[in-house]
Amino acid sequence: MKLFKIRGGVHPEGRKELAAKQSIETPPLPHLLHIPLQQHIGATASPAVRRGQRVAKGDLLAAGQGTISAPVHAPTSGRIMGVGSYPAHHASGLSVPTITLQPDGEDRWSDRIQGVEDPFSLDAEAIAARVDAAGIVGLGGATFPSAVKLNLRRKFRLQTLVINGSECEPYLTCDDRLMCEQPDAILDGVRIMAHALGVTQLIVGIEDNKPEAIAAMTVAAAGSDPAIRIAPLPSRYPMGSEKHLVQTLTGRETPARGLTADIGIVVHNPATAFAVHQALRYGYPLVSRVVTVSGGAIARPGNLRVLLGTRVQDLLDHCGGLTEEPVRLISGGPMMGQPLPSTRVPMVKGSNGLLALSASETRRRAPMPCIRCASCVQACPCGLVPLEMAAQIRVGNLETAVGLGLMDCIGCGSCAYVCPGHIPLVQFFNYAKGEMATRGRAKQKQTETKRLAEQRTARLEALKRAKREAMARRKREAAAKQKAEAAALAAKPAREAEQTLTET
Numbered sequence: 340m341k342l343f344k345i346r347g348g349v350h351p352e353g354r355k356e357l358a359a360k361q362s363i364e365t366p367p368l369p370h371l372l373h374i375p376l377q378q379h380i381g382a383t384a385s386p387a388v389r390r391g392q393r394v395a396k397g398d399l400l401a402a403g404q405g406t407i408s409a410p411v412h413a414p415t416s417g418r419i420m421g422v423g424s425y426p427a428h429h430a431s432g433l434s435v436p437t438i439t440l441q442p443d444g445e446d447r448w449s450d451r452i453q454g455v456e457d458p459f460s461l462d463a464e465a466i467a468a469r470v471d472a473a474g475i476v477g478l479g480g481a482t483f484p485s486a487v488k489l490n491l492r493r494k495f496r497l498q499t500l501v502i503n504g505s506e507c508e509p510y511l512t513c514d515d516r517l518m519c520e521q522p523d524a525i526l527d528g529v530r531i532m533a534h535a536l537g538v539t540q541l542i543v544g545i546e547d548n549k550p551e552a553i554a555a556m557t558v559a560a561a562g563s564d565p566a567i568r569i570a571p572l573p574s575r576y577p578m579g580s581e582k583h584l585v586q587t588l589t590g591r592e593t594p595a596r597g598l599t600a601d602i603g604i605v606v607h608n609p610a611t612a613f614a615v616h617q618a619l620r621y622g623y624p625l626v627s628r629v630v631t632v633s634g635g636a637i638a639r640p641g642n643l644r645v646l647l648g649t650r651v652q653d654l655l656d657h658c659g660g661l662t663e664e665p666v667r668l669i670s671g672g673p674m675m676g677q678p679l680p681s682t683r684v685p686m687v688k689g690s691n692g693l694l695a696l697s698a699s700e701t702r703r704r705a706p707m708p709c710i711r712c713a714s715c716v717q718a719c720p721c722g723l724v725p726l727e728m729a730a731q732i733r734v735g736n737l738e739t740a741v742g743l744g745l746m747d748c749i750g751c752g753s754c755a756y757v758c759p760g761h762i763p764l765v766q767f768f769n770y771a772k773g774e775m776a777t778r779g780r781a782k783q784k785q786t787e788t789k790r791l792a793e794q795r796t797a798r799l800e801a802l803k804r805a806k807r808e809a810m811a812r813r814k815r816e817a818a819a820k821q822k823a824e825a826a827a828l829a830a831k832p833a834r835e836a837e838q839t840l841t842e843t
C-alpha cells in the first residue's frame with residue numbers, strides 16, 4: 340500500500356523489548372476496586388447503586404448522563420462498600436466521585452448479559468446503542484465515548500475506517516500484544532464498526548516494529564474480509580496521532596482544528612474494536628483493559644488484563660514490585676503520559692500504560708538558554724515554530740503564541756525531546772493552553788454575566804414603565820370620577836328646583 344510522508348517526528352528509544360514478548364496475563368482479583376464515575380470525556384456518570392448492595396460482574400454501577408458520557412459497570416461480582424470520593428488517576432491527585440467494590444471472589448457475570456447472534460443484522464443506531472450501553476470509550480487514551488463516534492455518519496459523508504495500531508509511544512506494548520493474541524476478535528469488531536459507519540474502506544495501520552502483530556493481523560484479515568488492508572507503517576513518533584496517521588495512509592490533511600471525519604475518515608483503536616466485538620457478540624460491558632506495566636524500576640514488566648478500578652500498587656505487586664525508587668511514575672507513555680501522584684490511584688478506561696522509570700531512563704537536566712538551533716522546528720510534526728511560541732509565552736504574550744499556532748500543537752513532545760537546551764517546551768505549551776482555556780471561560784462568564792445584567796435592567800425598566808402607566812391610568816380614572824361626581828352635584832339643585840315648581 341502506498342504511504343505518504345509526513346513532516347517532523349522523532350525516533351525515541353523504544354524500550355518495547357521490556358514487555359513486547361510478554362503474553363497478556365490476568366492478575367488475581369484485588370482486595371478492593373475503586374471505580375471512578377468519570378473515566379471518559381463528557382459528563383460524569385450518575386450512581387445507580389447504594390452502599391451494601393450486592394452486584395454481579397457487568398451490572399450497571401453508574402449511568403451515563405447526557406449526549407457525551409459513558410456508563411460504568413461492576414468489574415467483578417461483590418459488595419458495594421461505598422459511593423463517595425477517592426484520589427483520581429490524575430497528576431492533581433484530587434478526589435473524585437468513586438464507587439468502591441469489594442470482590443466476593445466468585446467473579447460471577449450478571450444473568451442479564453446477552454450478546455447478539457448476528458450483529459450485522461442490526462442497524463447503525465442499534466449497534467451504537469449497544470456500544471453506548473457497554474460504556475466503551477476510545478481505549479487509545481482519548482476516552483471519547485465510542486458510540487458518539489459511531490454515529491458520525493449522521494453528520495458526515497464517511498468512506499474509511501482506520502484502525503490505529505501504531506502504538507508509537509516508547510515502552511507501550513498492550514495494543515501489540517492484543518493484535519498478536521486476538522486478531523480475529525479485533526477484526527470482527529472492526530467489521531461491526533464499519534457496518535455501523537457505513538464505510539467500505541478498512542485500513543489497519545501498524546508500525547513496522549511489531550512484525551508479529553502485522554503477521555497475525557494479515558492472516559486474520561485474509562480469513563475474515565479481503566477488503567481489510569493491513570498497512571505496515573514506518574516507526575516514527577508521533578505516528579499514533581490520528582491526523583498524522585491518516586495523512587500517512589491516505590495523503591489527505593485534516594483541516595486545522597477539524598476532525599478526520601471532515602475528510603470522511605473515522606479512526607478507532609484496536610482495543611476499542613476488541614471491546615466492540617465483546618459487547619456485540621457476548622453483551623460484555625467494558626470492565627477491564629490491557630495495560631503495559633514497564634520501566635527500568637519494575638521487577639517483571641508485562642502486559643496485564645486489568646479490572647478497571649484496580650490500584651496501581653496492586654499491579655506493581657503483581658509485577659514483582661519495584662527494584663528501585665522510580666524517578667517518574669507515569670500513566671501512559673513517557674512522551675505524552677501523565678505523572679501519577681501516588682500508587683493508591685486506580686486504573687481507568689484510558690490507562691494503556693503504567694511506567695516506573697529509573698534515573699538512568701530519564702533525562703532530568705537543568706534547562707539552558709535557547710541557542711536557536713531550530714531542531715525543534717524540524718521535529719515538529721505540525722509545522723510549528725516551538726522556539727518562537729515558547730519565547731512569546733515566556734514573556735506573557737499568549738495571544739501572539741496563539742497566532743503562531745499554539746492551539747494546533749498536539750503536545751507530542753517531539754520538540755522538547757530534541758532540544759539540546761533541555762527547555763521544557765511542552766510545559767510552556769500546556770501552561771499557555773490551560774491559561775487560554777481559563778481566559779476563554781472567564782470571557783464566556785463575563786459575556787453571560789453582561790447578558791444577564793442587561794436582561795435584568797430591561798426587566799426592571801419594563802416593571803417601572805408598567806408601574807408608571809398604571810399610576811397614570813389610576814390618576815386618569817380618579818380625575819374622570821371626580822369630574823362625573825362634580826357634574827352630578829351641579830345637576831342636583833336644578834333638578835330639585837324643577838321638582839318644586841312642578842309640585843306648586
Ligand code: SF4
Binds near residue numbers: 712725726754758759
Ligand atoms: S531546539 Fe531548543 S535550543 Fe534549539 S531552537 Fe529549539 S528551543 Fe532553541
Ligand code: SF4
Binds near residue numbers: 718720722749750764
Ligand atoms: S509538542 Fe507541539 S510544538 Fe512541540 S513538536 Fe509536538 S506539536 Fe510541535
